Amino acid sequence: MADILEEVTGSEYKYGFTSDIEMDTAPIGLNESIIRFISEKKNEPAWMLEYRLKAYSKWLTMKEPKHWPHVSYPEIDFQNIIYYAAPKLKKELASLDEVDPELLKTFEKLGISLEEQKRLTGVQSNIAVDAVIDSVSVKTTFKETLAEKGIIFCSFSEAVQEHPELVRKYMGTVVPYTDNFYAALNSAVFTDGSFCYIPKGVRCPMELSTYFRINASGTGQFERTLIIADEGAYVSYLEGCTAPMRDENQLHAAVVEIIAHKNAEVKYSTVQNWYPGDKDGKGGIYNFVTKRGICLEDNSKISWTQVETGSAVTWKYPSVILKGNNSVGEFYSVAVTNHHQQADTGTKMIHIGRNTRSTIVSKGISAGLSNNSYRGLVKIHKGAKNARNFSQCDSLLMGDKCGAHTFPYIEIKDQSAIVEHEATTSKIGEDQLFYCKQRGIDTEKAIALIVNGYCKEVFNQLPMEFAVEAQKLLAVSLEGSVG
Amino acid sequence: MISIKNLHASIDGKEILKGFNLEVNAGEVHAIMGPNGSGKSTLASVLAGREDYEVTDGKVVFNNKDLLEMSPEDRAREGLFLAFQYPVEIPGVSNINFLKTAITEIRQYKGLPPLEAKDFLKLVKDKQAMVELQGSLANRSVNEGFSGGEKKRNEIFQMAMLEPSLAILDETDSGLDIDALRIVAGGVNKLRSSNRSFIVITHYQRLLDYIVPDFVHVMYNGQIVKTGTKELALELESKGYDWIKKETEQAI
Ligand SMILES: Nc1ncnc2c1ncn2[C@@H]1O[C@H](COP(=O)(O)OP(=O)(O)OP(=O)(O)O)[C@@H](O)[C@H]1O
Ligand SMILES: [Mg+2]
Numbered sequence: 001m002a003d004i005l006e007e008v009t010g011s012e013y014k015y016g017f018t019s020d021i022e023m024d025t026a027p028i029g030l031n032e033s034i035i036r037f038i039s040e041k042k043n044e045p046a047w048m049l050e051y052r053l054k055a056y057s058k059w060l061t062m063k064e065p066k067h068w069p070h071v072s073y074p075e076i077d078f079q080n081i082i083y084y085a086a087p088k089l090k091k092e093l094a095s096l097d098e099v100d101p102e103l104l105k106t107f108e109k110l111g112i113s114l115e116e117q118k119r120l121t122g123v124q125s126n127i128a129v130d131a132v133i134d135s136v137s138v139k140t141t142f143k144e145t146l147a148e149k150g151i152i153f154c155s156f157s158e159a160v161q162e163h164p165e166l167v168r169k170y171m172g173t174v175v176p177y178t179d180n181f182y183a184a185l186n187s188a189v190f191t192d193g194s195f196c197y198i199p200k201g202v203r204c205p206m207e208l209s210t211y212f213r214i215n216a217s218g219t220g221q222f223e224r225t226l227i228i229a230d231e232g233a234y235v236s237y238l239e240g241c242t243a244p245m246r247d248e249n250q251l252h253a254a255v256v257e258i259i260a261h262k263n264a265e266v267k268y269s270t271v272q273n274w275y276p277g278d279k280d281g282k283g284g285i286y287n288f289v290t291k292r293g294i295c296l297e298d299n300s301k302i303s304w305t306q307v308e309t310g311s312a313v314t315w316k317y318p319s320v321i322l323k324g325n326n327s328v329g330e331f332y333s334v335a336v337t338n339h340h341q342q343a344d345t346g347t348k349m350i351h352i353g354r355n356t357r358s359t360i361v362s363k364g365i366s367a368g369l370s371n372n373s374y375r376g377l378v379k380i381h382k383g384a385k386n387a388r389n390f391s392q393c394d395s396l397l398m399g400d401k402c403g404a405h406t407f408p409y410i411e412i413k414d415q416s417a418i419v420e421h422e423a424t425t426s427k428i429g430e431d432q433l434f435y436c437k438q439r440g441i442d443t444e445k446a447i448a449l450i451v452n453g454y455c456k457e458v459f460n461q462l463p464m465e466f467a468v469e470a471q472k473l474l475a476v477s478l479e480g481s482v483g
Numbered sequence: 484m485i486s487i488k489n490l491h492a493s494i495d496g497k498e499i500l501k502g503f504n505l506e507v508n509a510g511e512v513h514a515i516m517g518p519n520g521s522g523k524s525t526l527a528s529v530l531a532g533r534e535d536y537e538v539t540d541g542k543v544v545f546n547n548k549d550l551l552e553m554s555p556e557d558r559a560r561e562g563l564f565l566a567f568q569y570p571v572e573i574p575g576v577s578n579i580n581f582l583k584t585a586i587t588e589i590r591q592y593k594g595l596p597p598l599e600a601k602d603f604l605k606l607v608k609d610k611q612a613m614v615e616l617q618g619s620l621a622n623r624s625v626n627e628g629f630s631g632g633e634k635k636r637n638e639i640f641q642m643a644m645l646e647p648s649l650a651i652l653d654e655t656d657s658g659l660d661i662d663a664l665r666i667v668a669g670g671v672n673k674l675r676s677s678n679r680s681f682i683v684i685t686h687y688q689r690l691l692d693y694i695v696p697d698f699v700h701v702m703y704n705g706q707i708v709k710t711g712t713k714e715l716a717l718e719l720e721s722k723g724y725d726w727i728k729k730e731t732e733q734a735i
Contacts, residue, residue, distance in 0.1 A: 430535075435571040438531050439585040439641065440559040440592070449584060453575025453624065 026084035032056065035188055038084050042157050042191070045164060055177035055187030062181045069344040070373040070405055071313050073249070073286065081220045081251060083189045146204075152197040153208050156224050159195035166197055170228055174257040174292045174321070182253040182288040182315075186222045190255070193223035198233035198264075207463055209238040220251040227257070229264035231297075236267040238466055249277075249312060251286050258293030260300035262324065266293065267303045269462050271470050274310035276477075279368075281340030284312025291318035295327030295353075303330035304347065305461040307470040309477040312341060317375065319348035322356035322387075329358040332458040334470070336477045337370030337402070346376040346407075351387040351417070360391040363455050366402035367478055373405040382413040389418075395425045396454055398447075398478065448475040484509045484649055484680045485530075485550070490541035492529045499525045501705035503541070507649070510677040514691055515684045516716065517702035518724045523684045524568055526702070527653045531565040532558050546648065559585075560592035564647030566638035568654045568684075573625040578637065579607065581625045582644050589645065610643040614670040631658040639670045650674075651682045656690040668693030688720040701727055 026037050035056055039049040064076070146153050152163060159167050177187035194210040210225065229235055239256075252274060258266050268291075277284025287310075293302035304318040320329030331347035349358035358378065366372040378389045395404035406423055428450055436446035452459065452471050459467045485507045492500040499522045507513050515523055529536050530543065532555030543550040546561060553561065573581065587597045598606070611621055616636055626634050635655050642650050652671070656664055671681065671694050683694060691699070691713055699716045701709040703724070708731045709715065719727075 429571070431571045432573055434531075434533055434555065435567065435573070436581075436585075437555040438559050438565050438567075439581070439645065440556050440589040441585055442554075442556045442588070445584065445588065449576055449581065450573055453573055456575035 024084075024086045025082050028082050029079040030081070030083055030189065034083055038189060038191060041084065041086075042160070044157075044160060047164075047168065048160055051172070051177070052188050055184050056189075058178055059181065059184035059188055062184055064181050065315075069315050069375075070371060070407075071315060071342040071344050073313050073342075076249075076251060076286065078185075083220060083222070084191055086191070146206075149202050149205065150199040151202060151204055152195065154195055156190070156193040156195045156226065159226070163195070163197070166228065167195070167226065170257065170259055171224075171226055172257075174259060174294045175255050175290050180290060183255055183290040186224065186253050186255045186290070189220075190222045190224040193225045193254070195225070196227045196235065196237065198229045198235045200230045201232045202230075203233070204235040207236050207238055209240070211240045220253065222252075223254045225254070225256040227266055227268070228259045229261060229266045229300075231261045232263045233261070234265045236463060237269070238463065239268070239270045240273070240469075249284060249286055251288070252311075253288045254290070256289070256291040256318075258302055260293065260295050260297075260302050260327075262297035263299045264297075265301040265303075268293070268305070268318070269466055270304075270306040270308075271462075271466055271473065272306065272308045272310050272314075273473055275312075276310045276339070276341050277312040279339045281312070281369075284341070285310065287311035287314045287316060289314075289316045291316065292321065292348075293319070293329075294321040295324045295329065295356075297324040297327075298353070299326045300324050301328040301330075303328075303332070303461070305330075305332040305458060306334070306345075307455075307458070307462070307473065308333070308335040308343060308345060309473050311343070314341075314343040314345055316343075316345045317347055319350065320358065321350045321352065322358065322384075323352045324356075325353040326355045327353055328356070330461075331358075331360045331362070332461045333362045334365070334455045334458045334474070335362070335372055335374075336365045336474060337367070337372045338477055339368040339370060341368075341370045343371070344373045344375055346374045348377040348379070349389060351378075351380045351384040351389070354383075354385040354387075356384060356387045358387075358389045360389070360393070361457050362391075362393045363458055364393070364395045364404055365398070365451060365454070365474075365478070366395070366404050367398040369401050371403040371405070373407060375407040375409075377409040377411070378419055379411045380414050380417040380419070384414050385416050387414065387417045389420065391419075391421045393421075393423045394454070395423075396451070397425065397427045444475070447478055451475075451478060484511070484546065486542075486544045487530075488542045490526075490529070490543060491539045492525065492536045492541075493539060494525070494536050498539070499536075499705055500529060500541075503702075503706055505682075505700070505707060507680045507682065509648075509680055510675075511698070512675065512681040512683060512694060512696045514694075514696040514699045514716065515682060515702050515707075516686065516699065516719060518728075521702045522705045523702055524653055525705075527565055527568075527651045527682075527684065530558075530651060531555060531563065556588070557592070559645075559647075560589045562648035564642050564645055564650045566635075566642055566650065566652040566655045568657075570626050570629075570634040570638055572627045572629075574627050576625050578621050578623060578625050578640075582607070582641060585641075585645060606644065610640060613643055613673055614640045615666045616640045632660060632663045635659055636663060636667060639667050643670060643674060646674075646679075648678065649680050649682070651684070653684045654686065655683075656685050656687055664690065665693065688716040691716050703728060703731055 026034055035052050039052060175183050177184050196208055198204050227237060260266050274285035274287055295302055302320045308314055322329050329349050335343045335345050337343050347360055360376055362374045364372040364374055374393045380387045393406050397404055404425060408421055410419055432450055433446050451474055459470060462470060487503055487505045490500050490503040517523055538551055583603060607621060620633060626637060655667060659667060695713060699711050700707045709727055
């Protein structure tokens with residue numbers, strides 16, 4: 001078995017190319033003038049700059065959370081990061097022809113053909129894409145089609161310009177800049193991201209999708225996503241991430257906020273495939289992300305589905321605050337770690353309203369020398385009558401040098417609550433593998449089959465195209481990992 | 484079909500197969516009986532290519548190819564099928580998906596394109612009927628939550644789907660109720676043909692009433708110590724193994 005391990009661990013990270021795109025960058029380091037620089041570059045209104053500066057002074061007083069997460073990495077030098085890097089765009093782009101051809105090539109390689117997207121209009125299965133490269137949103141497709149329904153889907157910077165009232169009303173209401181170290185940093189220096197507003201009673205007719213790509217070297221990526229589903233609205237939102245292979249570690253610290261009004265539903269799916277570093281643990285993305293949604297009013301629903309295969313270090317807890325009565329929160333997660341990757345991920349379900357329900361399904365897969373932790377909090381506030389939670393945390397180990405850990409926290413302040421927690425740890429068995437081989441299926445395919453079976457409940461939650469991509473990704477991430 | 488000569492195999496340094504010889508021609512059914520621990524399952528595992536066993540001597544030729552040189556998956560693709568004594572559960576993977584993957588792999592090995600969906604489904608339907616397997620079992624995860632008997636029937640279903648040239652059934656009859664035994668044996672009989680052979684490992688003469696073998700072998704201490712016809716099985720049923728053990732020991 002060890003031979004197979006040796007043989008295939010060299011499998012390449014497919015998205016590890018870099019692109020030669022002309023970049024506009026800020027000087028290295030972080031101080032007030034850098035923040036002013038960013039704000040000015042983006043031509044922001046005064047309130048936005050103020051918000052950034054407040055966040056920055058708060059951040060200065062905060063400490064990096066290095067103790068409680070089950071991860072370890074060298075000190076990050078926050079003065080050695082470039083906080084703004086944008087593809088140099090010649091003035092306003094009138095058409096796609098004016099986009100840097102290198103940039104278009106980048107997207108082709110990522111499998112997002114913006115030109116293609118533009119041609120097809122309004123067909124059901126289509127996906128509207130907002131592409132964010134390094135710090136700037138480059139192109140949003142299908143904007144016109146969506147606008148007909150009153151849906152706003154644009155870059156965050158554009159939203160600040162065009163819909164300041166919405167941004168001011170909602171930004172920071174779910175993840176305040178005081179929330180944590182990385183949220184504060186993001187609030188100070190975020191450069192772009194996606195903004196989405198679905199008006200009252202509208203079901204968004206297509207999947208909305210953002211592709212995040214870190215390209216420039218020495219940069220951090222700090223994007224912000226804000227999604228608002230007004231009364232009775234529905235949207236399914238997809239997020240994909242890739243980065244080039246580099247020897248250094250790059251920082252990614254995003255904030256995602258979701259607001260669901262009365263009877264609204266938001267489904268947020270992520271396939272995170274940031275560069276995980278090489279097999280010796282060199283390079284890779286540090287992914288410190290704050291994602292949170294609030295079911296603000298009655299009968300609303302927020303559902304997070306994530307497939308995490310990338311990043312050297314991941315620190316991420318997509319959460320739901322269940323404020324409205326009868327609101328529903330869901331978290332479906334597959335987190336894969338191989339080689340030297342470390343992941344500390346999970347969720348928080350905060351029950352405040354009556355008859356609120358939450359479901360947590362977490363599938364961790366660890367291989368190589370990696371460490372994979374589930375950390376979850378289920379909190380039932382006083383007065384959250386008849387709250388229910390079901391949690392299932394499974395760990396799958398491949399080989400005997402990796403680690404799987406589960407840290408479930410439960411706080412119940414209302415006696416009517418019903419909280420169930422199930423956990424299992426298993427190993428991919430030699431017996432299972434041999435059984436598959438005896439039927440003519442080789443080791444790699446057998447592992448993919450077994451792992452996909454193990455993750456089925458989560459993959460079932462993903463939109464079709466994404467589920468297929470996720471399955472392939474998983475197979476690649478785990479190549480040669482059975483020892 | 485398969486020719487096994489002087490096969491020696493050990494596990495964790497302990498020799499289990501000690502010079503095993505067997506010739507199986509196309510179309511023949513050979514039954515192997517023998518006391519617990521005599522090495523029957525070990526033989527099946529070694530032929531199927533389980534890596535835990537070390538083959539220390541001997542030669543196995545399967546369809547004119549050196550079997551011991553091949554990976555387990557290639558042995559399967561060449562037409563060797565093992566119905567496991569203890570079939571494994573694979574949660575979340577449907578039987579259908581599992582078999583589709585297996586058939587696609589086997590076909591690819593033979594340079595054939597994957598089966599069209601409708602042809603595959605027709606095959607499933609036909610074979611399901613052949614082994615009287617309930618439709619719901621085919622759609623469930625591989626062996627997950629199956630009863631002991633259902634698992635065995637599922638092995639026969641898989642065999643019917645994969646159409647091997649040599650099938651080794653390791654105690655497929657144990658744990659089956661009378662009806663299931665009849666159905667499983669019926670499935671095997673339907674699959675019997677002039678170009679397909681069977682090695683049937685069993686403890687019970689009863690099975691051989693349904694699947695009439697061409698030869699019955701008794702395995703003891705890693706070797707075949709006696710060979711006969713169906714009547715030998717009857718004799719074993721009434722007399723047990725002691726006389727054979729004695730005969731063997733005297734011969735040494
Ligand atoms: N890892 C091991 N180390 C040592 N001995 C082993 C090991 N695995 C199997 N054996 C031994 O090999 C011998 C043959 O086992 P095998 O399963 O082939 O017998 P069998 O004929 O199939 O028996 P049964 O009729 O009970 O199924 C047994 O004595 C068993 O204890
Ligand atoms: Mg046995």
